Amino acid sequence: MPLRDSATGQVTKEYSIADLRDAACLMRGYNLVALCAAGSGHAGGTLSIMDIAAALYLHVANHDPKNPNWPDRDRILWSAGHKAPALYVSLGMAGFCPVEDIVTLRKLGSPFQGHPHWLKLPGVEVSSGSLGQGLSIAVGMALAARIDQKSHKIFCLMGDGEQQEGQVWEAAMEAGHYHLDNIIAVIDCNRLQIDGYVKDVMNVQPLVSKYADFGWDILRIDGHNMSEIVDAFDRARLSSGRPVVILADTVKGKGVSFMEGQPGWHGKAPNREELDKTLNELGLAGRIPVEELLAKAKAWQAEATRALDARMPRFSRDYWWNADPATMQVKMEPTRKGFGGALAENGDDERVVCIGLDISGSITIADFYAGHPERANRWISMGIAEQSATAAAAGFAREGKLPVLGSYATFSAARNLDQLRVSVCYSNLNVLVAGAHAGVSVGADGATHQALEDLFAMCGLPNMVVVVPCDAIETRKATRHLLLDHVGPKYIRFAREATPIVTDESTPFVFGKANLIRLRAEGAEFAGAFEARLAEDCANEHEDLSIIACGPMVPEAMRAAWILKHEFGYETRILNMHTLKPIDSEAVIRAARETGIIVTAEEHQIGALAGIITSSRELYGTRVITSAIGVKDRFGDSGAPWELVKELQVSAEHIAETAIELMSTKRQHAEHFVHA
Ligand SMILES: Cc1ncc(C[n+]2csc(CCOP(=O)(O)OP(=O)(O)O)c2C)c(N)n1
Secondary structure: OOOOOOOOOOOOEEEOOHHHHHHHHHHHHHHHHHHHHOOOHHHHHHHHHHHHHHHHHHHOOOOOOOOOOOOOOEEEEEOOOHHHHHHOOOOOOOOOOOHHHHHHOOOOOOOOOOOOOOOOOOOOOOOOOOOHHHHHHHHHHHHHHHOOOOOEEEEEEEEEEHHHHHHHHHHHHHHHHOOOOOOOEEEEEOOOOOOOOOHHHHHOOOOOHHHHHHEEEEEEEOOOOOOHHHHHHHHHOOOOOOEEEEEOOOOOOOOOOOOOOOOOOOOOOHHHHHHHHHHHHHHOOOOOOOHHHHHHHHHHHHHHHHHHHHOOOOOOHHHHHHHOOOOOOEEEOHHHHOOOOOOHHHHHOOOEEEEOOOOOOOHHHHOOOOOOOOHHEEEHHHHHHHHHHHHHHHHHHHHEEEEEEEHHHHHHHOOOOOHHHHHHOOOOOOEEEEOOOHHHHHHHHHHOOOOHHHHHHHHHOOEEEOOOOOOHHHHHHHHHHHHOOOOOEEEEEEEOOOEEOOOOOOOOOOEEEOEEEEEEOOOOOOHHEEEEEHHHHOOOOOEEOOOOOOOOOHHHHHHHHHHHHHHHHHOOEEOOOOOOOOOOOOOHHHHHHHHEEEEEEEEEOHHHHHHHHHHHHHHHHOOEEEEEEEEEEOOOOOOHHHHOOOOOOOOHHHHHHHHHHHHHHHHHHHHOOOOO
């Protein structure tokens, strides 16, 4: 059943098995070019699913590219949203969008987001990226079709690692219970996930008997044999009374010798040289206009950069990081390194147990056991199962262990919110939760992976304490403190991208006590020009204004202070509010009373920091003007992390612009601002 014209019911294009094989090969090529142009993305899984995708989009599914919302179309859901580029090239080949445009993948403003967003691209059925949710959506769609007496099918593409998510099994149970024979699930059984082989990370086999027990029919095929794929879909369509799952045996990285079966190629893109090799191996040299496509990607990027810079607040010169090698120079390191460093240093404590959630290397929790085989029994891999792992951490804590779990903050502090609330916080158990890759720092992955709401939730949980360190050094100190000294539920939030190092070993870090930072004199490098001390040890210097910041916004606040001094002569008091909960109220009140202006700066939806500060009861009656920098009630976007800092208006320039406005208000009402 191929591509159709929805108006006439006529078939618009027929693909033979040989055509499909050729199309899949070409799709692999376009996929790799897009990944190369993006500089990031998932090569392994997009290549393993490609033959199935080609069959589905070009031959099996009943759909019409000219009428993507045709009510009678078959629905195709990509539960494994990280395979988005394979979805995009499928849509491109089927005619839903120009295949040449996919090369703008993961760039700011592109409809080809790092993970699919149905509101940005016709043909994408649902937004995905958080694994394990697609089959539940399919259940809803299948039941809706039944109510509406429609006969279309709902296809749902999943990974084998994804089967570790408990939600998959809730959906499998529902589909079996309701005899949803309009669901055809496909599992891309490439046997690998991020941390290694599925069987080692968290075995999901035998899938056959699991699905059978839930009332499904099972087909097992070679996921690279086009005849078998097409035949399986034909048979699945005929199923009556039972949902069908196709277990497709595949090879991760299929088609490219140096990617096949290599875990390292899960979330990696080929560079230019590697791209040429892949295209040669696929026999595609000369068939894809690579140079033209890469030029298109470059042009998109240039325009995105131009438009973004045009929207930035302007000053007499460029104050961006490292723009002026004499003054704005900083070392950059990802804050996550501090987390892993602290676990490595303090992991000998026999009570420490680290829980892996299949993203262990990049969030650095793996540093706990790297080079320490004696710690192997305290490294517990739980797979992609954040909810159960969170409650398991509560179990460890109840037995006197010091459990640490971490993932992307969206998965370790959102997906598992109820487990955190009841099993961890209500029980007041000693669990350290790491919100890694938080904020905009995952950049090109896009909105699904950018935690911009986690601090609301974590600060809102009774008993939970929350620390958001400002650089890698402070992250190491904070992790150590939380791990060994603080007893109770605790959340530490850090980032993926390298950010400026603005503290050193001698900078104080006292849990619950803000540091006060002041610009003193220009040093050899940016950070050296500032002095940081415990706020409670600092006398009032009658600064013009205060900026209260946490996490990666502390360096931005420092840069804003620099701009304000150089452009306007204003003196700024910066509070590094690394501990968001409990907040250092004394430092806040003093900042309000002694400067009369507070600008809060958070790399998060506005309100986690701003809400705590401005709702402080002790501020009642204090004459203070406040404003908040942060994300303004919107989702993020794919783009480079530093582009997103600009796009979401959380840069030093935005802080400085706001501070200038508040200074002008303060001057207009000068008589009210006579300070201590
Ligand atoms: C809920 C959730 N947890 C973690 C991740 C991060 N993540 C992205 S892909 C992936 C591994 C997926 O493995 P698998 O399902 O086997 O896919 P494949 O190997 O085919 O790419 C993980 C853990 C995520 N996207 N969603």
